Amino acid sequence: MVNKQEIYSLLENVCDPEVPALTVLDLGVIRDVIIEEDLITVKITPTYSGCPAMNTISANIKFELLAQGFKNVKVEEVLSPSWTTDWMSDEGKRKLKEFGIAPPQYKTKDNPLEEDAIVPCPRCDSKNTKLVSQFGSTSCKALYKCLDCLEPFDYFKCH
Amino acid sequence: MADNKLDYILQLADNALIYGHRLSEWTGHGPQLEVDMALSNISLDNIGAARSFYQYAAEIEGGDKTEDSYPYLRDVRDFKNVLLVEIPNGDFAKTIARSFYFDCFQFHFYTALQQSSDERIAAIAAKSIKEVTYHWRYSKGWVIKLGDGTEVSKAKMQEALNDVWDYAGELFAPNKLELEMQAQRIAPDLAPIKERWDNSINEALKAATLTITDENGDWHHNGGKDGKHSEHLGFLLAELQFVQRAYPNSEW
Numbered sequence: 001m002v003n004k005q006e007i008y009s010l011l012e013n014v015c016d017p018e019v020p021a022l023t024v025l026d027l028g029v030i031r032d033v034i035i036e037e038d039l040i041t042v043k044i045t046p047t048y049s050g051c052p053a054m055n056t057i058s059a060n061i062k063f064e065l066l067a068q069g070f071k072n073v074k075v076e077e078v079l080s081p082s083w084t085t086d087w088m089s090d091e092g093k094r095k096l097k098e099f100g101i102a103p104p105q106y107k108t109k110d111n112p113l114e115e116d117a118i119v120p121c122p123r124c125d126s127k128n129t130k131l132v133s134q135f136g137s138t139s140c141k142a143l144y145k146c147l148d149c150l151e152p153f154d155y156f157k158c159h
Numbered sequence: 160m161a162d163n164k165l166d167y168i169l170q171l172a173d174n175a176l177i178y179g180h181r182l183s184e185w186t187g188h189g190p191q192l193e194v195d196m197a198l199s200n201i202s203l204d205n206i207g208a209a210r211s212f213y214q215y216a217a218e219i220e221g222g223d224k225t226e227d228s229y230p231y232l233r234d235v236r237d238f239k240n241v242l243l244v245e246i247p248n249g250d251f252a253k254t255i256a257r258s259f260y261f262d263c264f265q266f267h268f269y270t271a272l273q274q275s276s277d278e279r280i281a282a283i284a285a286k287s288i289k290e291v292t293y294h295w296r297y298s299k300g301w302v303i304k305l306g307d308g309t310e311v312s313k314a315k316m317q318e319a320l321n322d323v324w325d326y327a328g329e330l331f332a333p334n335k336l337e338l339e340m341q342a343q344r345i346a347p348d349l350a351p352i353k354e355r356w357d358n359s360i361n362e363a364l365k366a367a368t369l370t371i372t373d374e375n376g377d378w379h380h381n382g383g384k385d386g387k388h389s390e391h392l393g394f395l396l397a398e399l400q401f402v403q404r405a406y407p408n409s410e411w
Contacts, residue, residue, distance in 0.1 A: 050207025080282035
């Protein structure tokens with residue numbers, strides 16, 4: 001019988017459709033994998049309530065496992081405890097920065113509203129940056145600009 | 160009793176859906192790109208919360224119900240949202256005034272709803288409160304910016320807040336269903352939420368150099384929670400439900 005670890009390593013192949021630098025494991029949305037006989041249940045937690053990527057993520061997990069020959073695959077949503085960027089892996093944060101997106105800067109409990117947040121530019125590392133818009137191209141991001149290299153950039157908000 | 164819980168879940172869902180739908184009408188029409196994105200994001204969060212509640216309702220009701228049955232296949236009288244969320248967007252000031260009152264309500268309401276005796280409702284509230292925190296900060300920010308802005312922006316913001324004010328009272332006037340849900344600790348008591356709401360609103364109005372002159376006292380528009388809506392909801396549903404009505408059971 002397949003073990004949990006094998007399923008987890010297959011999930012490394014499933015990426016966030018909107019932030020393709022991140023796998024679902026980097027993102028921290030995989031809550032559990034349950035193996036019973038030939039049934040594999042993957043429990044995921046939504047990032048934002050209305051995030052359209054969740055449907056795609058759920059479908060892609062199914063496709064990946066079916067493509068690997070598993071016949072009976074179920075993806076279940078778990079709401080509680082609700083997802084937080086604190087679950088994002090350090091590897092995920094590194095990949096985000098490399099991709100040009102500033103990773104979350106705080107643990108949510110330390111600064112839940114990100115008052116006076118200092119968000120370094122992912123390109124030149126300058127801390128001289130400015131919030132342009134609290135709401136960005138997707139639910140999880142805010143729009144910033146760097147006042148030194150003048151590049152606009154996305155910031156993955158603490159959540 | 161289970162039926163009443165179902166109705167209450169639908170009320171929570173309807174508030175989020177209709178509010179989200181109204182905000183989505185700004186998509187592509189925002190006065191600035193950033194405003195367009197913000198209102199669309201807030202809309203999406205609300206429609207997402209509505210989906211979570213509708214999914215729960217469909218599980219409770221069972222049979223062939225799905226999350227889509229409720230938004231697409233019910234008529235005006237079946238919707239239990241407050242009148243505040245269905246009023247037309249008007250200009251930007253009016254949209255912000257509505258969001259200012261409603262986001263602040265949702266912020267304090269979902270905070271309390273996390274203690275619901277129903278675990279699933281509490282989980283949806285815990286998920287939503289994080290998002291609503293951004294929404295409230297956003298609408299409050301605009302009220303302060305416009306109120307403490309130019310003469311024109313101040314006058315427009317003041318007028319919009321006055322126009323929408325008489326719709327806010329319904330949020331805090333429990334109907335029979337809510338009182339029953341409160342008794343079972345499924346729903347939170349609205350009186351302390353009103354107190355917190357008053358404080359937050361007054362604090363923001365002070366920063367915005369605005370005041371509300373409550374000409375009508377305690378009187379407020381009423382009826383949405385019992386399915387008695389303004390003429391506006393029918394038009395909204397006509398658009399929302401058109402495809403499903405014209406092509407029943409269509410899927411894509």
